Amino acid sequence: MKRRRVVLVAASLVALVVSGSAAALLTPGRTRVADGPVHLVALNYVAFAYAVGRSQDDCDHVELWDMAGHGHWRFGRPGPCTNLGSTGAGISALGVSGKRVLWVRYNGGNERDWQLMTATTTQKTPKQLRFVPQDVELPSPFAIGDSAEGIGIPYADHNEVVLLGENGSAVFKHVDQSRIVAVTAGAGPGNAIVAALRDTGDVVLLKRNGTVAWTASYPAGAVKAIALAPTGLVVQLGDGSLERRTPAGVNWTGSLPAKATMTDYASGHVLYTVGNQIRSLGTGTGRDALLLTGAAAKVPTVATIDRRGFAWGRGTTANFTCAGCVGDAW
Structure with a gap:
């Protein structure tokens, strides 16, 4: 299963996180060069989507790369941006499944327009x-x-929580009692398929028909990131601690260095960022590994993992390597 965001990190490992390595340990099996900085990435099986920031000659947009058939598609016509708002414009969130991409676009002045956009290869x-x-x-x-x-x-x-199918229809729509601030999907325990973080702090787990499978209770503001995997709901708390839960309770705990953020989870590995580094933490082995270092640019390196691959954006490049190619790196 794919993502969603492990073992106590010793002082020596924290020092390694701070100092890091001068060069990235992973090298891409495939790379595409974009017209602007790649600042968001999403990976689902063989579908690799990424958001490209605007440049002098082109507007910000989303691209999809099929890592099996090697097809590549750009959504939105090339050309410079027009009618940009005085307080900013861009793409703030991104998701992918099969040949469908979903993203959030914003633009405006004192009032900002938020648009939920989708496109497919056809x-x-x-x-x-x-x-x-x-x-x-x-x-x-x-x-x-x-x-x-x-x-x-x-x-x-x-x-409202919606699971959008690859065909463009809603698999389910769930109206919750609270505002939802984060969501994630995966084949989780207790027949859960979507996890949704409420602004009250609780995480509600939903079945494929949109009904509640189970709920994990946390104080308001305590949860920093969530992921859903067959082994459980993986949660990062604000103090850096992590735990994995099932309906029966907590089945694993760990922690990340100070100021680290969990960004993904797959195949028993937590992917996280700290400073300009992308690192992984093995939940079974406890091994903390440096995978990538950031590019010398103001746009941070971003990365995501799936049980079949590892993808990242670094500068103006979109990069991919197979899961097996990560090998001993983590």
Whole structure:
């Protein structure tokens, strides 16, 4: 199963995290050069989606790369951006499943327009699914989460959770009692297929029909990141500690270095960032490994893992290597 974000890190490992290595340990099996900085990535089985920031000659957009058939598609026509708002514009979230991509676009001045957009390899013109105008000071009304093979793309709009199928139809729609601030999808325990983080702190686990499978209780603001895997719900708390839970309770605990953020989880490995480094932590072995170092640019290196591969954006490049190619690196 794919992503979603381990063992106590000793002082020597923390020192390694701070100092790091001058060169990336992983090398890509395949690379594409984009027109601008690659700042968001999503990987689901063989589908690799990434968001490209705007450049002098091109507007920000989303691209999809099929790592099996080697097809490549760009969504939105090339060309410079027009009518940019005074308080910023761009793409803030991204998800992929099969030949479908879902993303959040924003633009505006004192009032910011938020758009939930989708496209496919056969319908490359982006289609707006939802539109929310609101005060620029308010956070995005939408959240998009990671997913696994064939499940679809989870997203939230305020207190509604939707699992969008690859065919563009909703697998389910769940109206929750609270606002949802993060979502993720995967084949989890207790027939759970989507995990949704409430602004109250709890994580609600949903079945394929949208009903509640089980709930994990946390204080408001305690949860920093979530992931869903067959072995359980993986949670990073604000103090850096991690735990993996099933309906029966906690079955594993660990921790990350200070200021680290869990960004993904697959095949028993937590992927996390700290400083300009991308690192992994093995939940079974306890091994903490440096995988990548950031590019010498203001756009951070971003990475994601799936049980079949590892993908990352570094500078203006989109990179992929097979899961087996990661090998001894983690």
